[in-house]
Each structure stands twice: as structure tokens, then as C-alpha cells.
Amino acid sequence: MQSKKRRRVDPPTIHPRNRYSEKPPDFGLLAYLYPSFSPYVFPSSRPGGRPSIDWTDFNATRELTRVLLLHDHGVNWWIPDRQLCPTVPNRSNYIHWIEDLLSSDLIPAWDCSDRKVRGFDIGTGANCIYPLLGASLLGWSFVGSDVTDAALEWARKNVESNPHLSELIEIRNANDFLCSAEVKPKSGKIIEGELFAEEKEAESLEPKLVLSSFSKPHVLVGVVKDDEKFDFCMCNPPFFESIEEAGLNPKTSCGGTPEELVYPGGEQAFVTQIINDSVVLRNSFRWFTSMVGRKANLKVLVSKLREVGVSLVKTTEFVQGQTARWGLAWSFIAVKKSSIALNTPIKSHHSFMLEGLQRQFGAFQILKAVESFFLANGAICKCDFSSFLVNVTLSNDQIGDLLKDGLANIGGRAISSMSNTSTDLKFPKELLFHVSVFEQSPGTVLVRGSLLHKDNPLSGVFSSLFSRLEEALKNDFVNKLRGS
DSSP states (O other), X not given: OOOSSOOOOOOOOOXXXXXXXXXXXXXXXXXXXXXXXXXXXXXXXXXXXXXXXXXTXXXXXXXXXXXXXXXXXXXXXXXXXXXXXXXXXXXXXXXXXXXXXXXXXXXXXXXXXXXXXXXXXXXXXXXXHHHHHHHHHHOOEEEEEEOSHHHHHHHHHHHHTOHHHHTTEEEEEGGGOOOOOOOOOOOOOOOSSSSXXXXXXXXXXXXXXXXXXXXXXXXXXXXXXXXXXXXXXXEOOOOBSSHHHHTOOTTOOOXXXXXXXXXXXXXXXXXXXXXXXXXXXXXXXXXXXXXXXXXXXXXXXXXXXXXXXXXXXXXXXXXXXXXXXXEEEEEOSOOOHHHHHHTXXXXXXXXXXXXXXXXXXXXXXXXXXXXHHHHHTTOEEEEETTTTEEEEEEEHHHHHHHHHXXXXXXXXXXXXXXXXXXXXXXXXXXXXEEEEEEEXXXXXXXXXXXXXXXXXXXXXXXXXXXXXXXXXXXXXXXXXXXXX
């Protein structure tokens, strides 16, 4: 018998294409093959356990990175003391996630004959890890930028130590570039969620930016040349506001200079600067991306992206051992409707929980809010308060209006096959579903939606509306009460 307790969401896992997803590094084998690594490896205290290293020892983590890059990627690599030492499996996750973004066909590729993927690594560091991994794994070309002499010197040394990759990687001193004339960006419509995207308006409008943000040094504007185009940028930003804060984790010793670890305002301020620069350079990149170290900052940054009118936002969580990291990606390019439709799973049932509700909000109040939501979207609703259920009907015309308003971007597989320039698309006569509300315990309500005809080809519209319903209810009944 299944437990009545709500199942936890499955934790994030290492990327399936990561070389180490099914077979983690064998420290014992690496110690045998590379004697320089052997002094740092010690057997497990548990019978049958795997050998390990002292993760608080910078020399151990640096030597592990060196032998992994050499053994598994054919890359020669070294960094001096006190520079930031990356872990290869974790950094590979970021590379593969960007590969997913590029191959998803959510937005169109550049209209050019040269199909080679080109990336820009903001703050590549002495380790130059992302260009080296992207070039060795996928044959991508990179520009890696930095501002300190040590980082630039050792990044170039690491590139020059790999002649088979050196033509793919350019190291650029960001200090050598003056900010070019600012380009007035165009404004776009604000997204409703991770895949809720609408085409941008053609009119040129001033962006909604905080004016004081341009007083900080640019990280992309001026460093990216006027005629350059990139498929993506990536960044492992300075996570901390002070060097004291950066040294709070005693379980690891990955090194790092103040320039790599600390920035006024921390990662939120640094990524905000990338966002501001992206508004100016919206036509130079298909995707802008950054790693984020705090989930609270991720929410703030997504809100900033909505303010500047991006077309699309994607997020992910990276497996980083005992450390949580998130990926944030956005684009200003108009979304390809047919491609996004294919990424919407067709489901006949959806549900979500509302937790932490105040005592005056129970199943009845949530049911009324559900009814109001669908009425506002043009649906016909019939409430059954005895069963705490709302029957919802969307007519052919109402479905067509929703699709024209942008819901087609996530409207399911059937919509992608019907998409064309004609406005006379043939839809099923109507879409029928019901939404039930169950009070699980004081302060916790379950909302469940079910299609009445499981084979309806417009089930993607139902999925999209239900996702919007979840966002609306959580904003009205949960997030506002928490002050977020």
C-alpha cells in the first residue's frame, strides 16, 4: 500500500551525458596510473568502500583535476597555488546543459553558413576549464575573458599546452577593451514562466533598467566586438560579497583569489550586470547563461529578466556533491512555436500542492480562486461546491484566441503540426476538464486537474493553463504572504 505522505520531488542527478554519470572516477586506478596522484589517495575506512582524497587539501583537489583532464579528456592542465580549482564532473554538467539548450531548437540558429558553435566564457580564470572542456568534448570554439594578470597568463598557458585545441580558444583581456557606444535595445513581452514565451514587439522602446546599474564596469559590453556573434555565454560568477563569507565552508578547499570569489553585492549584483549587458547585446548571443549559487538569488534574477523583457528563461539544478548550484539561461530571440510545442509533455492529469496557507484560506477559497482564474481566461465554468470541483469548458473560438495570444508556444504536439500562417486552424469542438480541490491538512491544499477526454489533441493547452493556474495561486496565496 502506498504511503499517503506526499512524495518528494526526485533530487537532481548528474547529467546523463556526463562521462561520470554511470561510473564515477576510480581514485585507486588513477593513483596506479599516475604516481603523482597516489600520495593524496587513501583507502576507505569501510570494508569494500572506495578510495578517497582529503577534499580540504588544495593540492589533492588540484592533482585530481589534472589527472582527470589528462586521463579522460586528453587535456594538459595546471594552475598555481591559490587560484580557483574546478571539479571536472561538475563543470561538465554545465557544458552539457548548454548543449541541451542549443540542441533543443527552442530558438532559431544563426542564419549563416558556418555552423560551428561559439561560446564566450566570462571570467575564464587561470583554470580556463569551460573552454577546455567545451573544445575537447564537443569541438566548440571559445573566447575566454578575464581581468587579472595571473588568470590571463595561466589561461593562455593552459591553451598553449594543448595544441590540438589552441585554435579553438582565444583568451581576451577585458581591460583592453573600451565600452562601445550603447545600442538602444528593443523591448519584449514578459514571460509567464519557464517556457511561457511570447514573440517580442517590433517597436523600439527603452528597457526597464535601473539607471545606476550602468555605473558598474561592464562584463560583456565593449569586450564583445561589434561584429561578433556567439551561440552562448557562460559564467561561474563571484558568489560572495566578502572574503570572510567565501571562507565559511570548511569541507572543501578549492582555492580561489579574491577576484574570483568576491564582488560588491555578490553573485546577484554580478549576474545583474550580465543581464544589463545582455539587453545591449541581445542580438549578439542566442543564449545568455550563468551559474547561480543561492536559490533565493535565482528567484530575484528571474524577476529581473522579466523586467527587461526577455523572450525565454530556462533554469536547472546542478549536482555539485554536497553543494547546490543552479543554472540560469535567457534569450531575447523570438521563440520558435513549433519547437517549443514538442517540448510540452502531453498529460491528462496534473496536480500541485499549496502549503503554508493562512487559516482563513481553505479549500472553498481556493476553489473560488480557481473559478475566477478560468473565467478570466474566457472559459465557461460550473462549480460543484459539494464536491469541491470546477468543470471547465473552452470552446473552439476561445482556444483559437488563446493560441493567438501566445499559448501556442506551449500548446502541445498537435499544435506544432497545425501551425501555419493561416488563421483558420481547425481545432476540436471544445476542451473539457475539471479541477478538484482537496484540503489535506490545515494550511495545505491539493489542486488536481483532469482532462475529460484523454486523447484530446489539444491537451497541451490544458497543461499550459494548469501551469499558469499553479503560478497564479502560489503568487496570490503563498508567495505574497511570505513576502517574496
